[in-house]
Structures are given as structure tokens and as C-alpha cells.
Amino acid sequence: MTIVNVEALQVRFADKVAVRDAAFRVEAGETFSLIGASGCGKSTLLRVLAGLQREWQGQVSLFDSPVRPGARFQGMLRRNVQMVFQDPYASLHPNHTLYRTLAEPLKIHGETDIKHRVTTALTDVGLPADALLRYPHQLSGGQRQRVAIARALLLRPKLLLLDEPTSALDMSVQAEILNLLNRLKTEHGMTYLLVSHDADVIAHMSDRAAFMADGAIQHVFDRPALARGEHRMG
Numbered sequence: 313m314t315i316v317n318v319e320a321l322q323v324r325f326a327d328k329v330a331v332r333d334a335a336f337r338v339e340a341g342e343t344f345s346l347i348g349a350s351g352c353g354k355s356t357l358l359r360v361l362a363g364l365q366r367e368w369q370g371q372v373s374l375f376d377s378p379v380r381p382g383a384r385f386q387g388m389l390r391r392n393v394q395m396v397f398q399d400p401y402a403s404l405h406p407n408h409t410l411y412r413t414l415a416e417p418l419k420i421h422g423e424t425d426i427k428h429r430v431t432t433a434l435t436d437v438g439l440p441a442d443a444l445l446r447y448p449h450q451l452s453g454g455q456r457q458r459v460a461i462a463r464a465l466l467l468r469p470k471l472l473l474l475d476e477p478t479s480a481l482d483m484s485v486q487a488e489i490l491n492l493l494n495r496l497k498t499e500h501g502m503t504y505l506l507v508s509h510d511a512d513v514i515a516h517m518s519d520r521a522a523f524m525a526d527g528a529i530q531h532v533f534d535r536p537a538l539a540r541g542e543h544r545m546g
């Protein structure tokens with residue numbers, strides 16, 4: 313199954329072209345990455361695929377179904393695509409306990425067995441069940457990112473969009489989170505679209521990686537090219 317198919321994608325902000333003529337495909341089970349300098353359009357591309365950036369031109373399909381510009385993601389599409397952001401502190405509500413943060417998406421989607429689901433989600437990412445009554449400020453950066461990942465996985469998405477998920481974290485914590493993501497991907501049978509500016513992270517995580525510059529995809533590195541470190545040049 314093709315999870316993501318993008319053709320001739322263009323995103324503009326006023327007279328600024330943020331993404332130009334982007335085309336790529338991501339197959340089920342892959343980790344496909346986007347690399348490139350700050351401002352080259354990586355986050356904008358992810359936001360289109362998350363349904364957060366609704367103004368765009370071109371063709372986008374998710375799970376072999378076309379998505380139209382302007383469309384709000386609802387139902388299965390909304391469940392199946394989840395995003396994890398760079399800054400786990402900004403993405404968690406400061407006055408909500410972890411329980412509330414994790415229970416809310418389940419309630420919105422009419423799920424049952426919420427207490428059990430929330431506890432499982434937390435232990436799944438390596439946090440103790442008694443952390444449920446804590447607030448974000450009582451957690452380390454790595455623990456907060458674990459909570460953000462737990463929240464993204466609650467609805468059992470097929471596609472996880474990861475926008476620099478470890479760049480706000482210390483090196484040792486980065487490795488823990490990346491290994492966690494790889495374990496969860498296998499266990500839950502997910503597909504990843506990962507943005508990182510770190511060549512080591514790209515080499516460790518990706519099956520393929522697209523190099524972007526000035527809104528356009530310049531080159532796609534396959535696994536052997538990544539293993540040879542070709543993505544480190546230039």
C-alpha cells in the first residue's frame with residue numbers, strides 16, 4: 313500500500329513559495345525523511361499531510377485516497393495521521409495533568425475503556441503509570457516528548473509525522489527517543505515521515521531521505537546511499 317503519494321505539490325504564503333513542485337511516495341512500513349536547511353519547506357510539507365496547512369495546489373493521496381485542498385481531516389483520516397512536534401513543552405497543555413492530556417483525544421473520538429487505554433499508552437512509551445497525575449513542568453524534556461508520542465499513538469495511527477522530534481533534547485535522551493520510536497514503529501506497524509537536520513539521526517532512522525532546498529526536493533537518497541553517508545555532503 314502507498315501511504316503517501318505527493319505530486320506537483322506547491323504551497324505559497326503571499327508571494328513566498330514555501331514548497332515547489334514536490335513529488336514523492338512513501339510505502340507502508342517505510343521511514344521516509346526530509347532533510348535540508350532551515351526554511352526550505354520541510355514543516356510546511358508535513359503540515360499539508362497532517363491537514364493543518366489546507367491551502368495548497370497539486371495532488372496528495374493518503375492511504376490510496378485523494379485529499380483535496382481545503383479539506384478538514386475527519387473520521388479515519390484524522391485518526392490515521394498524527395504528528396509529533398519539535399518542542400514537547402509547547403505541545404502539551406501546562407495546566408493539564410498527563411491523564412487529562414491523554415484522555416481528551418480518546419473522549420473526543422468516542423472511545424471507551426479510557427483509563428486502561430491511557431495507562432497502557434503511558435507505559436508503552438516507558439513512563440510509570442503513577443506519572444498520570446503529574447503536570448508537564450514536573451517532567452524532563454525527554455519525558456515530555458514521550459508523553460507527546462504517547463498522545464500521538466492513542467488512536468493507533470498508520471502514519472506518524474515527526475517534525476524534528478529530538479532536536480530540543482540532549483544527545484543521550486535523543487538516542488533513547490529514537491530507539492523508542494523505532495520499537496513502536498515495528499510493534500504498531502506504522503509508517504514514518506521524519507524531518508531532521510541531523511545527518512546521524514537521518515542515517516540511523518531512514519529507509520530513504522529526500523534532500524530539500526528552497527522549497528523543492530533536489531534528490532532522494534536510498535538506504536545504501538545513506539549508509540555510505542552521501543547525504544552528509546553539500
Ligand SMILES: Nc1ncnc2c1ncn2[C@@H]1O[C@H](COP(=O)(O)OP(=O)(O)O)[C@@H](O)[C@H]1O
Pocket residue numbers: 325328329330348349350351352353354355356357
Ligand atoms: N504561516 C506562514 N506564513 C508565512 N510564511 C511561512 C509560514 N510558514 C512557513 N513560512 C515560510 O515558508 C518557508 C518554509 O518554512 P518551513 O516549512 O517552516 O521550513 P523548515 O521547516 O524547512 O524550516 C520559510 O520561508 C517560512 O518563513
Ligand SMILES: [Mg+2]
Pocket residue numbers: 354355356475
Ligand atoms: Mg521546520
